[in-house]
Amino acid sequence: MTYATVMVSLALDQPNEARLQVAGELAERFEASIIGVAAAQFAPPLYYSDGAAAQGLIDEGEASVKRRLSRLEAQFRAAIRNRGGHVEWRSAMDFPARFTFAQARCADIVVAGGQSPAFSDAFALASPKDLVMQAGRPILVVPDGINWLDLRSVLVAWKDTPEARRALADALPLLRKARDVTVLAIPEGDDDRTAAVAGATDVTAWLARHGVTAITRVSEAARNETVVGQLEKIAGDVGASMIVAGAYGHSRFRELILGGVTQYLVTQSARCVLLSH
Structure with a gap:
């Protein structure tokens, strides 16, 4: 592709x-x-x-x-x-x-x-x-202010949804050209951490079969830390210049009323973001 x-x-x-x-x-x-x-x-x-x-x-x-x-x-x-x-x-x-x-x-x-x-x-x-x-x-x-397509570090915000799977496939050409790729899973609510690790590990193996070397990371959230807060913190830790994510994993109505990861990535992130729905 x-x-x-x-x-x-x-x-x-x-x-x-x-x-x-x-x-x-x-x-x-x-x-x-x-x-x-x-x-x-x-x-x-x-x-x-x-x-x-x-x-x-x-x-x-x-x-x-x-x-x-x-x-x-x-x-x-x-x-x-x-x-x-x-x-x-x-x-x-x-x-x-x-x-x-x-x-x-x-x-x-x-x-x-x-x-x-x-x-x-x-x-x-x-x-x-x-x-x-x-x-x-x-x-x-x-975002305004970006002056080049920096692919030195790309962060994949992984959640086991159709939107995230589609985004990962859509981003393959860019991921193949990236120097460092991190697959990040952020367990939410009652999500099983073991399942999150297994999912992110599967994604990393899938990427390897497509010629992309990536590392797996599962967020260790502090109490009351939001998903957006965790995403930004880890993006900063790995020096990510681009984020790959599925858009509107929840209903769009909920995203619009309550805010959400997609809303944040579109309106406030200082990084390039590849989104698929």
Whole structure:
């Protein structure tokens, strides 16, 4: 398995440099094609207007969106010049998430930016949380401030769920290029520690059969320490620059209301995160 096509989801009026850098490096490492995607809708103001004035306002707003998409294309092409193979740009006047879902059919992996918990604009931004749920492809979330694809140490956040199994398989091309890989199991609640050790050991053996040398680690949680707290602590201990995890192992409703590991990884982690659902 490899990544033959890398897609990067870009956003209007948001920093795109980090995700462009990582997408370009992915395309180079795997000699892959790269597709840039962006979409936006004009969001009309809430105050009332009608007739020619209203139409003029809409025309002006849509023209502005088209100009900004054009500038975004120029930024994309400048950033990935001479990187990877075939280069393609796709954009539309559409809701960004809906447009990106459709385009993801031709990609092996989608690179997206992290999302601030305080910012969500469905007219201008394809939320990585929505992409994970509906794109049907692994999503590599790249926080602002990342300036290269660091694969010296990768942490696999293992839990015996379909989502985690899928993420592990989706991440294989990257794991094969990583220098150090750690498979971490974090027993939760009444989980049997022995079962957690056995599961993580099986995963490490499976990776070895796919050419990935990894070590197994099972968290020794302090009383009342959260899963996120344990994950961050061990990621720091091993110097992980990337985390691989299954997304929304619990119901998404529970994640949205109570918070959770997926919510944290998408909105607050300072590391790249590969998520699959």
